[in-house]
Amino acid sequence: MKQQTPKIKDIPTQVKNPDLVERRRRQIVDAAVQLFIEKGFHKTTTRQIANAAGFSIGSLYEYVASKEDVLYMVCDAIHAEVQRGLQSALARAGKGRDALSEMIREYFLVCHRMSDHILLIYQETQALPTQWRENVLESELGISGVFVKVLAQMATSGNMPHLDEHSIExxxxxxxxxxxxxxxxxxxxxxxxxxxxxxxxxxDFILGISTRSSEDIHSNL
Incomplete structure (x- = not known):
């Protein structure tokens, strides 16, 4: 049987109030990002994270069990923010090129707001336990999958020349x-x-690519 990939809810906490857990973990994430970037993941201590977040070390361990948990929470915070932004953009814009443009805009704005978090993922994801790392990669694919869905809908509805599955991906x-x-x-x-x-x-660049035929794209590869 395939082992189930852990989710953010699987990180142990001693606190029963889910809203409080979410708020406190966001404080921990924001504090940890800067420390991880400045010092590196391996040189940053949980005590330093607690101090930067305004917690005692004991209070920190009420919300996380390890430094690796904190790093995974950083990754999860990015993906959650992106997913919220994309769903909101899709609801506002409807379908077609406007939907794709609005989703690109929202996604890039999230990347702008969370630039430090994204840098950290690229630098330190390898420090995560294997199952956490696999979950991060799955979340990345999930974001690309949202764009795949919109592009496929555009191709089917005739909003752009038909592109094959590989080109859309x-x-x-x-x-x-x-x-x-x-x-x-x-x-x-x-x-x-x-x-x-x-x-x-x-x-403009992306829409230019998406309106070309599959034959045009593959002939230039």
């Missing part, structure tokens, strides 16, 4: 990576583009 992954690119190359990009400029240019 590749475009969806391009979108997710372009959002991450703002985070890990902002040291350069932010000097030359505002986030609004970046969103517009990349959206």
């Amino acid at each position: 590749l475009i969806a992954h391009n979108i997710t990576v372009l959002g991450h690119m703002w985070a890990f190359r902002r040291w350069f990009l932010a000097r030359h583009y505002s986030i609004e400029d970046y969103i517009k240019l990349q959206t």
